[in-house]
Amino acid sequence: MKNLTTRQSEILTFISDVISNEGMPPTRKEIALKFGFKSANSAEEHLKALDKKGYIDLHGGTSRGISINKSFLGIPIVGSVAAGSPLLAVENVEERIEFNGNIFSDSVDYFLRVKGDSMNEVGIVEGDLIAINKRKDVKPGDIVVARINDDVTVKTLFHLDKRKVILRPENKNYKNIEINPSVENFDIEGKCLGVLRNYN
Amino acid sequence: MKNLTTRQSEILTFISDVISNEGMPPTRKEIALKFGFKSANSAEEHLKALDKKGYIDLHGGTSRGISINKSFLGIPIVGSVAAGSPLLAVENVEERIEFNGNIFSDSVDYFLRVKGDSMNEVGIVEGDLIAINKRKDVKPGDIVVARINDDVTVKTLFHLDKRKVILRPENKNYKNIEINPSVENFDIEGKCLGVLRNYN
DNA sequence: ATTAATACTGTATAAATAAACAGTATGAAA
DNA sequence: TTTCATACTGTTTATTTATACAGTATTAAT
Numbered sequence: 001m002k003n004l005t006t007r008q009s010e011i012l013t014f015i016s017d018v019i020s021n022e023g024m025p026p027t028r029k030e031i032a033l034k035f036g037f038k039s040a041n042s043a044e045e046h047l048k049a050l051d052k053k054g055y056i057d058l059h060g061g062t063s064r065g066i067s068i069n070k071s072f073l074g075i076p077i078v079g080s081v082a083a084g085s086p087l088l089a090v091e092n093v094e095e096r097i098e099f100n101g102n103i104f105s106d107s108v109d110y111f112l113r114v115k116g117d118s119m120n121e122v123g124i125v126e127g128d129l130i131a132i133n134k135r136k137d138v139k140p141g142d143i144v145v146a147r148i149n150d151d152v153t154v155k156t157l158f159h160l161d162k163r164k165v166i167l168r169p170e171n172k173n174y175k176n177i178e179i180n181p182s183v184e185n186f187d188i189e190g191k192c193l194g195v196l197r198n199y200n
Numbered sequence: 201m202k203n204l205t206t207r208q209s210e211i212l213t214f215i216s217d218v219i220s221n222e223g224m225p226p227t228r229k230e231i232a233l234k235f236g237f238k239s240a241n242s243a244e245e246h247l248k249a250l251d252k253k254g255y256i257d258l259h260g261g262t263s264r265g266i267s268i269n270k271s272f273l274g275i276p277i278v279g280s281v282a283a284g285s286p287l288l289a290v291e292n293v294e295e296r297i298e299f300n301g302n303i304f305s306d307s308v309d310y311f312l313r314v315k316g317d318s319m320n321e322v323g324i325v326e327g328d329l330i331a332i333n334k335r336k337d338v339k340p341g342d343i344v345v346a347r348i349n350d351d352v353t354v355k356t357l358f359h360l361d362k363r364k365v366i367l368r369p370e371n372k373n374y375k376n377i378e379i380n381p382s383v384e385n386f387d388i389e390g391k392c393l394g395v396l397r398n399y400n
Numbered sequence: 401a402t403t404a405a406t407a408c409t410g411t412a413t414a415a416a417t418a419a420a421c422a423g424t425a426t427g428a429a430a
Numbered sequence: 431t432t433t434c435a436t437a438c439t440g441t442t443t444a445t446t447t448a449t450a451c452a453g454t455a456t457t458a459a460t
Contacts, residue, residue, distance in 0.1 A: 005406070023267045024224040027447060039409050044449060049406080063263035063416060063447055067223045103297055104398050123325035123397065143399065195397040197323065198304050199343065205436070227417060239439050244419060249436080263417055263446060403460075409453080417446065423439080430433075 002053040011035070011046045012055055016068055025066040074098045077111045077129060087112075087145075087152065087189055104193040109134040111196065112145060112154065118169035119143070119154060128197045130154065132190040143192035148177070149185045154192065204253065211235070211246045212255055216268055225266040274298045277311045277329060287312075287345075287352065287389055304393040309334040311396060312345060312354065318369035319343070319354060328397045330354065332390040343392035348377070349385045354392065 004012065014034055018026045026034070031043035047066065050056045059065030074096035078087055085092060088110060099108070111129040122143070124130065130143075138144045144157045146167060155167035155177065165186060167177040179186050204212065214234055218226045226234070231243035247266065250256045259265030274296035278287055285292060288310060299308070311329040322343070324330065330343075338344045344357045346367060355367035355377065365386060367377040379386050 007407070019223060023219060024264050027263070028449085029447070037408070039411090040447085041410080041449080041451095042408055045407075058448095061415070061448075063227070064224050065448085097303055099303065103299065103396060105400055120323070123320070123323040123328065123395075125323035128323065128395075192399065194399050195323075195328075195395060196303060197395040199392065199394055200305055207437070228419085229417075237438070239441090240417085241419080241421095241440080242438050245437075248419095258418095261418075261445070265418085401460095404458085406455100406457075408455080410451105411453105412451085413449090415446100415448080417444105419443090419445100421440105421442080423441100425438080426436080428433100428435080430431095 004050070004053065004055065008046055008049055008053075008055075011043070012050055012068070015056065015066055019068070025064045027064055075108055075110060077113060079113045080115075104131050104133075106133040106191075106193055108132065108193060109190065112152075114154065118171050118174050119156075121170040121172070122156075124154070124170070124195055125197075128195050130195055131193040133193050134190045136188050138188055138191050145189040145192065147185075147187040147189055148179060152189065153177075204250070204255065208246055208250055208253075208255075211243070212250055212268070215256065215266055219268070225264045227264055275308055275310060277313060279313045280315075304331050304333075306333040306391075306393055308332065308393060309390065312352075314354065318371050318374050319356075321370040321372070322356075324354070324370070324395055325397075328395050330395055331393040333393050334390045336388050338388055338391050345389040345392065347385075347387040347389055348379060352389065353377075 011031060014031065015025055018024070018030070028040040028043040028047070031046070032038070032040045035042075037043060047056065047058055051058045055069055057067045057069060059067070076088060076093040076096050078092050079094035080092065093110075094113070097111070108131040110132050112132055114124055114126060114128040114130055117126060119125075124143075132145055138157055138160070140157050140159060142157050143154065144167075145152060145154055146157075146165075147153075153167070155169055157165075158168040158176065159166040163180060163182065165179040165181055167179070169176070211231060214231065215225055218224070218230070228240040228243040228247070231246070232238070232240045235242075237243060247256065247258055251258045255269055257267045257269060259267070276288060276293040276296050278292050279294035280292065293310075294313070297311070308331040310332050312332050314324055314326060314328040314330055317326060319325075324343075330345075332345055338357055338360070340357050340359060342357050343354065344367075345352060345354055346357075346365075347353075353367070355369055357365075358368040358376065359366040363380060363382065365379045365381055367379070369376070
């Protein structure tokens with residue numbers, strides 16, 4: 001898929017925002033107004049470029065006839081994370097789900113598919129999707145996504161300071177994980193906002 | 201809130217459907233086409249009626265300027281169910297959530313807020329919202345919402361025939377529930393499609 | 401060095417659209 | 431009995447909107 005220019009990307013984002021905020025796509029004029037274009041034709045040409053590159057579909061002869069190609073919409077589901085790769089690297093994204101809603105307390109950057117039973121006792125089971133908000137500032141009690149020496153794990157944060165981090169599995173069969181972040185490679189990837197499970 | 205006529209309700213549903221399927225609200229002409237009106241003004245008048253009754257907002261001078269009043273959108277969350285009342289009775293709906301997505305395998309009629317710990321071992325815990333599809337035809341293994349003598353309960357269906365129903369809690373501390381549906385008042389309310397949990 | 405793509409302004413126009421006004425008919429409410 | 435809301439057809443018009451065409455300027459690719 002072809003890359004977008006900065007401007008095209010801004011315009012795609014704007015269209016997406018208008019759709020979620022106003023409930024309908026913008027007109028050429030509205031796009032021009034937003035970006036300070038003096039001619040609606042500027043918007044027209046950006047739309048054509050986005051259409052040509054496959055990011056949107058233009059419905060000819062229809063007012064506000066812009067739809068965003070779904071494969072670029074939606075929230076990514078991160079499955080197996082290849083060791084050392086960024087969580088959101090393309091190869092880790094198994095699919096995307098359309099998900100508009102104010103269900104979770106913060107914005108969901110991605111869903112992570114849960115592996116293992118280390119969080120069973122708080123109702124997080126194998127295969128669950130957990131909603132993650134990317135952030136570094138987490139506090140004890142939060143369920144966090146952490147990275148320890150290239151491994152990604154989900155645990156309850158028990159303690160965090162410069163010298164020591166304690167992560168608590170929510171399952172009696174597992175022991176707390178203690179890390180010295182000045183020795184081991186440790187990073188907080190985000191906070192778990194909630195759980196989504198789909199039975200078939 | 202004023203009641204809608206059959207026609208008005210049909211039109212409101214159509215608008216909602218177009219928004220989710222096409223990504224934008226319909227024009228007057230499109231509404232007229234759908235319902236076989238020979239004049240777009242019929243649609244105009246229905247829209248005015250829906251606006252007047254508070255179900256939609258019309259944005260004057262804007263093409264496709266129709267937005268649906270959010271308090272009528274979204275999927276109801278059923279909290280405490282008053283004994284004997286229908287699940288979806290107004291008094292049982294604690295709020296509604298905007299929720300557009302193809303996350304669950306079937307359409308979600310409502311979310312039920314979980315009380316108690318009888319399903320803990322399959323990761324359904326107190327406070328969880330479980331997505332329910334209204335249906336009678338359920339099979340063993342399904343997690344179902346059932347009604348036993350005015351009480352609403354969520355359990356795994358273990359066995360179901362005319363003489364005997366067995367419901368299985370997913371927690372060692374609870375025993376199976378056996379019902380004779382010809383003696384006791386028993387009804388299947390729906391099937392659990394999945395789980396939604398929001399941490400604060 | 402030339403072509404193509406990007407990123408705009410400016411003008412123009414056909415088509416889409418909202419929305420008013422004038423009717424007809426029906427049933428329910430006052 | 432009269433009024434009001436509903437439910438339409440039919441016509442008209444101002445405005446919104448999409449979209450083509452003619453330019454200018456800049457940058458990246460060939």
